[in-house]
Amino acid sequence: MNIAPSRLHAALCLCALAAAARAEVLPPLTQGDSAIHAGWRYVGFPKKKADIPDTLFEAGQVDGQAAIRITTAA
Template identity: 45%
Template sequence: MNPFSKPPHTLLAMGLAFVAVSAVAQSLTPLVPVDGTAASPWRFVGFPKSKADIPPTRFELAEVQGERALKVSTRASYGTWVHDLPNANPGRLQWRWRLDQPLTGGKGALLGQWQTESRDVAADFSSLFADEIPTGAAVPQVRAVLIGADSDNTGAESVAWLKSLTWTH
């Protein structure tokens, strides 16, 4: 099964879920802290300049419909927003997201409307990588949360928002 044949919102879910998360919700620093300051454990990771000079995707705290959220903007760019965490057993990852511009080749996402996602990380990993897990082996522990957005291959622009990212058992 090719995981990249999934719809864009499913790929976003897989990208968030498989790169990893923490064992308890309180150890995952909020994307948008109550005091409105930048979430310091989160860090930007771009494409290595030695490979290509690709502009960075923008990750910024902003307001949409009167609510604070993480705004993710691409313009022929690439980038990830990463939160490193200690190894933890997989749980359930939940978040809310919305798109303000259609994705190139994207289908089914309602523009300007908040969507709620909830994924069982272990079940998704087992489903997508069953042929790579030895029989009877446990799903690997997770080490980080990664939020990614890129449009370097298409040269397109997009604006998306993310909030209420939580990890539970």
């Protein structure tokens, strides 16, 4: 395969950028005080797509272990 050096360089740069983008990590779900971390936010379903009730996520503890309570009106 004969690839021009400038195209090869561009392809390698593109691969490096893609790898860097994948390296991002999600924030932890809870903070130290068992509250939901600020990096997480609520996004509901568009009403025209589905009439799905909201789901509530609450951080807490069960038997001394971190836990998430999930409730919905369904």
